[in-house]
Each structure stands twice: as C-alpha cells, then as structure tokens.
Amino acid sequence: MDVPLAHLDRPFDYAVPDAMAEDVRAGCRVRVRFSGQLVDGVVLELADSTTHTGKLAPLAKLVSGEPVLTPEVARLARSVADRYAGAMTDVLRLALPPRRAAAEKREAPPRPAAPAAPDPAGFARYPTGPALLGAVAGGLPARAVWTALPGEDWPARLAELCQAALSGGRGALVVVPDGRDLDRLEAAAKARLPAGSYVVLRADAAPDTRYRRFLDAARGSAQVVLGTRAASFAPVADLGLVAIWDDGDDLHAEPRAPYPHARDVLVHRAHLAGCAAVVAATARTAEAALLIESGWAHELVAERVVLRAVAPRVQALGEDSELARDPAARTARLPSLAYRVAREALAAGAPVLVQVPRSGYAPGLSCERCRAPARCRHCAGPLGIAAPAGPGGQRVAACRWCARPAAAFDCPHCHATRLRASVVGASRTAEELGRAFPGAAVSVSGRASGVLATVPPGPALVVATPGAEPVAEGGYGAALLLDSWALLGRADLRAAEETMRRWVNAAALVRPASAGGQVVVAADAGHPVVQALVRWDPATVAARELEDRRELGFPPVTRIASLTATPAALADFLEAARLPASADLLGPVPEPRRPADGPDPVHRERYLVRVPRAEGVALARALAEVQGVRSARKVAEHVRVQLDPHEM
Known part of the structure; x- marks a missing residue:
C-alpha cells in the first residue's frame, strides 16, 4: 500500500469481491480502504487462505487488471528495501511509472524472432x-x-x-x-x-x-x-x-x-x-x-x-624537460606544454577538448588581500560571478544561494574591498582561450550553457565540464585537463577514484598516439593518480583505493549508515537503536548548510554508523526497526537514514 509509514511496511490481506474475482491478478493496481481512507496498492499474491484471524476487508476498487509488478521485481523491491533500511513502498515508487489508461488499451505487439548470435x-x-x-x-x-x-x-x-x-x-x-x-x-x-x-x-x-x-x-x-x-x-x-x-x-x-x-x-x-x-x-x-x-x-x-596501440600520448607537468623550458609550468593555469599541444592539434585541423571542473564564469570569489572565501551578508552563501549577458554585459558578484548582488564587499577578516576569482569556470576559460587562440572557434558544453552531443571535425576548441564532453567525429586531436587541484583536492572519500574516472573518460575521446592524439594534464607528474593516467592504468587506482579503504574501514569493505537530524532527534534515535555489537559510532559533526536552508537554518548534525560488511544486513534491520518504532509513536521529526552514501 502507498502509505509512507515505516511501521506499516508489510503486506496486508484483503478479500477479493466476487465481482472482481475474474479480473484481479497478482501485480495489478487496486485501491483499498485503510484507516478510513482510500489508498493505492498493488496485489502481491492471490491465496486461498489467510493467517489473519478477523474478517477481511474487501478491495475497494480495481484500478487496472494489468499486472505491472512481476514476482521477480516484487522480490527485488523487498530485498532492496531491506538492504537500504527503507520501505518497499518507496522502492515501488521508483519501479512503477504512473498509470496511463490509454496505453493499457493498446494491444501488445508480437515478440520478434530471436536474432542470430553477434559477430x-x-x-x-x-x-x-x-x-x-x-x-x-x-x-x-x-x-x-x-x-x-x-x-x-x-x-x-x-x-x-x-x-x-x-x-x-x-x-x-x-x-x-x-x-x-x-x-x-x-x-x-x-x-x-x-x-x-x-x-x-x-x-x-x-x-x-x-x-x-x-x-x-x-x-x-x-x-x-x-x-x-x-x-x-x-x-x-x-x-x-x-x-x-x-x-x-x-x-x-x-x-x-x-x-x-x-x-x-x-x-x-x-x-x-x-x-x-x-x-x-x-x-x-x-x-x-x-x-x-x-x-x-x-x-x-x-x-x-593492444592498449598502447589505441591510447593517446599522456603528458603531465613537472617533467624535467618541461620545467627547463617553462619554469612556471607548475603554477600556470595554461602552461606552455598545453598551449603548444593545443596549437599543434589546431594546426592539424583537429578539435581540442578542454576539461574544466567547474561550470559558470567565476563560481568562487575570495578576498584579494587575505584570500578568505567571500560570503553573502544575508545568508552566508558563497559569492560568484555569472557569465556576462552579451558582449557588453556587466560582471556583477552575487550570492549563489539567494542571488542577492554584492554591490559593496567588506572582508570581515581584513576589511579589504576587492575580490578575486578563486575558482574559474568553463565560460571564463572559453573567454581566455578565445584570446589565446584568436583564429579558433570556441564552444562551451556544460549544464549552464547546454550540453553538446557531438562536435564536427575541424579546428575548434571545446570547453566542457566533466561528463558533458561531446563526442568528436574522428576523435579529438588533443585534450587539456585543467585545474586538477579542484578534483584531487576534494575532501571526499572518492576524490582520487572520481578524478581518474573524469580524466580517463575525457582522454578516451582523443585519437591514438599513432594518429597524433595527445593529452596534457595540468597536475604534478609525481602524483599517483597522474602516474596511473600516464600509464593508462585505472585498475591500479581502483585496487589501491580498495586497499586504502580496507585499512581505514570505509566502504565498500565496510557498510556505513549516515544519520542526519537535529541533535535531539538523533539522541532519541540512537537510544532506541539496537545496533550490532561491532558497530562503530562516528560523530556527531554539523551538517553543511544548504541553499534551501535560508538565513536562519535549523541546526542539524550527522552521525556515521560503521559495521563490517558481513553485518550490513543486521545494521539495516536495526535502523529500519527504529524508524518503525518512531513512526508508530508519531514522532514529529524525521531522521534521514542513508546506507552506503555515494558521497561522505
């Protein structure tokens, strides 16, 4: 039943009226009366008997006789809900699209004949x-x-x-x-x-x-x-x-x-x-x-x-020959190596891909004197500069949360009044490259400006954020991977793994080295992730990440649950939880502020509960049990429970 209450996460028995007996099937949608209200439900099974001792209430309405929930998917939904300490109702919302009666009236087309085995x-x-x-x-x-x-x-x-x-x-x-x-x-x-x-x-x-x-x-x-x-x-x-x-x-x-x-x-x-x-x-x-x-x-x-025959040539900063040619190669955003590789590819008539981690124009600003991050006076959100509207548009610093312009800036630390860009986005990068390569066409692919699917062959510069790199017909002649610090320096469990994934996905769009394909990564050549990219060896990065997480006790070797709520709600939750004996409680730490919190956000904290992987089912069961108890007590505040969060 579509009832979002944790303590009601179980099947309920209903009687099938004689008028519906021939049309009701396992997996079809129905409406039932529950606690005085009509709610949606799905028939899981048709049985001749029931363990319920009282009188069964009848189904109120047959919404559709179409069996949309197969036994396999029902079993999967129950298993996923148990694994993630959730409710089966929530999983079914993900699994079953909203009904459209007209589609059900359409006859199912015949199943095509099986094809031959592939080459x-x-x-x-x-x-x-x-x-x-x-x-x-x-x-x-x-x-x-x-x-x-x-x-x-x-x-x-x-x-x-x-x-x-x-x-x-x-x-x-x-x-x-x-x-x-x-x-x-x-x-x-x-x-x-x-x-x-x-x-x-x-x-x-x-x-x-x-x-x-x-x-x-x-x-x-x-x-x-x-x-x-x-x-x-x-x-x-x-x-x-x-x-x-x-x-x-x-x-x-x-x-x-x-x-x-x-x-x-x-x-x-x-x-x-x-x-x-x-x-x-x-x-x-x-x-x-x-x-x-x-x-x-x-x-x-x-x-x-085989890999060496199809991979592009990958170069990184910090090599002795490059430092001798360009002493500022370690600190320059577009060092001479990247400039030279891009110029060669453009001269050969090939497009050049430039990957930039951030979208926008200048999404991060800081004090010019003390380098402290610039914040909004109203909501404490980060200040940034959006791309100017049109060739003569003005660039005005504004809050990225509440959109209020910061006409006058006064640093609360040193009282300086000037700002500098601490983070450069794709739009400003395209503007800089347009000046560096005046004869080349420059396009931007990203969430803010629109994602391009493909780019035609020919000399052009394509500035893209990770995941928005368009496919070039015949491959790119070169790829420049800029601002590596923004990826490698992230305070996240998956920083190294995610950096390697983004770099490899972009570099894979470049022509082989035998066809002149080159990749320049603006990062220290001695970094392990950079070395793995130069060797094109993502398996080693993954294996090292797995070993490091095993030593530190992080997923996927362990299972971790994130609990987020106010301190009072968390204290009540943890007091009622019967966690496994092996559980390790980490925290609390303040939950980061979000744009939706407004100027006066509610103070929330987060705990992490860590158990060995073998105890993951027991942890999920314990957390689901507490959610059910709190739901039955009609506790006002909800505790957000997330197992194995993708980001921590």
Whole structure:
C-alpha cells in the first residue's frame, strides 16, 4: 500500500469481491480502504487462505487488471528495501511509472524472432571477450568487470551483449548514466537488434510514451530494456543479462529514499535471478575492484600491447624537460606544454577538448588581500560571478544561494574591498582561450550553457565540464585537463577514484598516439593518480583505493549508515537503536548548510554508523526497526537514514 509509514511496511490481506474475482491478478493496481481512507496498492499474491484471524476487508476498487509488478521485481523491491533500511513502498515508487489508461488499451505487439548470435569480432581485442558473448548467449551466469579501451565503441559492444542474450531466448537490461549515453546506446541497438525487441525508458519521455514502453517490457513483447537508473527495476521477461555503463557516475545514485545505487541494484538482481552481469566503464571503481577480488566477477581487459596501440600520448607537468623550458609550468593555469599541444592539434585541423571542473564564469570569489572565501551578508552563501549577458554585459558578484548582488564587499577578516576569482569556470576559460587562440572557434558544453552531443571535425576548441564532453567525429586531436587541484583536492572519500574516472573518460575521446592524439594534464607528474593516467592504468587506482579503504574501514569493505537530524532527534534515535555489537559510532559533526536552508537554518548534525560488511544486513534491520518504532509513536521529526552514501 502507498502509505509512507515505516511501521506499516508489510503486506496486508484483503478479500477479493466476487465481482472482481475474474479480473484481479497478482501485480495489478487496486485501491483499498485503510484507516478510513482510500489508498493505492498493488496485489502481491492471490491465496486461498489467510493467517489473519478477523474478517477481511474487501478491495475497494480495481484500478487496472494489468499486472505491472512481476514476482521477480516484487522480490527485488523487498530485498532492496531491506538492504537500504527503507520501505518497499518507496522502492515501488521508483519501479512503477504512473498509470496511463490509454496505453493499457493498446494491444501488445508480437515478440520478434530471436536474432542470430553477434559477430565476436567486436570483443576480439579482449582475450575473454568472445567467451563472455558465448556465455551470455548460452544463458550462463557469467559476471565480468569490463574496462573498455580508449576510443572503444562501447554502445555497440553493449548492444552486442544484448543481441547475444536475445539469440539464446533471454532478455537483457542495460543502464547508463544520462540521456546522451542513452541516445548513443539506442542508436547502436537500432543497428543490431530486431525492431520491436527493445524499448528505451528515459526520464524525459512523455508519461504516455514511458508507460507504453514499460508495458511492452512487462508483457514480454520487448525483451531488452535500455534506460537510466530507474530502469534498474524494469520488468524483463526471462532475464539473462544486466549491464551498467560507467558505474562510478554519481547519476547512478538515487537521490530519493531509500537511496539505492543502480550498480548495487543490478548486481543484487543478477544474484537473485541467476543471470549474467557486466559492470562496464573506461575507468574502474573500488566497488568493481571488490567484485573482482571476491571472485564474484572476472575482469575483462585488453592486453597492454593492444592498449598502447589505441591510447593517446599522456603528458603531465613537472617533467624535467618541461620545467627547463617553462619554469612556471607548475603554477600556470595554461602552461606552455598545453598551449603548444593545443596549437599543434589546431594546426592539424583537429578539435581540442578542454576539461574544466567547474561550470559558470567565476563560481568562487575570495578576498584579494587575505584570500578568505567571500560570503553573502544575508545568508552566508558563497559569492560568484555569472557569465556576462552579451558582449557588453556587466560582471556583477552575487550570492549563489539567494542571488542577492554584492554591490559593496567588506572582508570581515581584513576589511579589504576587492575580490578575486578563486575558482574559474568553463565560460571564463572559453573567454581566455578565445584570446589565446584568436583564429579558433570556441564552444562551451556544460549544464549552464547546454550540453553538446557531438562536435564536427575541424579546428575548434571545446570547453566542457566533466561528463558533458561531446563526442568528436574522428576523435579529438588533443585534450587539456585543467585545474586538477579542484578534483584531487576534494575532501571526499572518492576524490582520487572520481578524478581518474573524469580524466580517463575525457582522454578516451582523443585519437591514438599513432594518429597524433595527445593529452596534457595540468597536475604534478609525481602524483599517483597522474602516474596511473600516464600509464593508462585505472585498475591500479581502483585496487589501491580498495586497499586504502580496507585499512581505514570505509566502504565498500565496510557498510556505513549516515544519520542526519537535529541533535535531539538523533539522541532519541540512537537510544532506541539496537545496533550490532561491532558497530562503530562516528560523530556527531554539523551538517553543511544548504541553499534551501535560508538565513536562519535549523541546526542539524550527522552521525556515521560503521559495521563490517558481513553485518550490513543486521545494521539495516536495526535502523529500519527504529524508524518503525518512531513512526508508530508519531514522532514529529524525521531522521534521514542513508546506507552506503555515494558521497561522505
């Protein structure tokens, strides 16, 4: 039932009236009377008997006889809710799209004939690639962590895996981070899979379209589902393969309760369904490294000689030859090495990619004298400068939270009145590059200015934020990775891993070194992550991250729950919690202020509860139990519980 109360997170028995007996089926939507109100519900099972001792209330209304919740997805939803200390109702909100009656009246198209097995030539560069295709076609539960080569046509490879599953009479489910990746995957599927054998579930689709495609999958007419994170729960008939691309992307982390991660959902689904699973990316996460280390999955990688033939040449700052040529190379934002590489690529008629960690113009300002961060007088939000509107537009410092302009600045520390840019965004970088390369066209790809899908061949400069890099026809001639300090210096558990992922994803769009492709990373050549990028070795970064987290007791080796609320609510919560004996309580620490808090925010704190990975189920059960008790007591304040948060 759609009742958002933790203590009611269980099935309820109802009687099926005779008038509905022929139409009610497991998985269909109904309305029931609960506590004097009509609420939505889904039929989990039809049984001849009940353990309820009293009289059963009848179903109030049959909303639709369409079975939208399959037994497999119902089992998965219950398991995910238990794993993340959440309610099954919340998981079903993620799994089931809103109903559209017109879509249900449409006849299901016939299931297309199974295609032939795919040509293994696409996976031939990976020693065990053809064997993986054969295992998927044979319905075997093969599990792989695939590290794609630079320049790999990964949408085509994933479509071939889906084709292999279809050739064996099984279904497939592929999840990608965003709409641009989904467009590329859809194009690859269109070229390789039979028409009508696949559907695309995307968040920006019209509700009628999304529900119609969902029904095609639920009815079994389409056996392949391609989508973003919500598609992790899609009903796929005879599931034989689940796959995820770029599992380190934070878009795979669900921002709504119970906050599951698409990778973990798919890995868990593969375990429950006994099907094949592929965790694919150009880089590698610590979670993927743990899957390999535990033996649950095998790595799918190319040999070094193949990698060297397709990878671009990667150079970093700090090499003796470069310091002799440019003594300021360590501190310059665009050192002579980067300038020279970009000029050579432009002269050869190739586009140049410039990756900048921040969007906007000058998203961070500080005092010119003492370098203290500049804050808004009204809400204490950070000051920044947006891109000027038009060629003659003014650049005015304003609060990034409340948008109030800071006409006059007075530093509270040294009383200086002038500001400086502490962080330079993509728009200002494009402006600087336009002056440095006056003959080249400059374009910006990012959230603020719009994300470009592709760029045409020819000399041009493309400034992009991480994840918004457009694909260049024929590849980029060079890539400049600027402002490395903003990535490597982040106070985050995944700083090194995420930096490697962003750099590798951008560098993979560059031509091979044999075709003149070069990558310049504006970072100290002695940094371990920079060294791994120069060697193109993301597996080593992931393995080192996993070992470091094992020593420090951080996920994925352990499981951590984040508890956020006011101090009084947290004290009450922890007093009632029956945590495992091995639980380690960390905190409290103040919760960072958010833009929505306003000038007078409520003081919130955060605790972290850490247990060994083997005790993760016990921790989730204990936290869910406390939530249920507090819900039954009708406690006013909610405690936000998040297990294995993507960011800490």
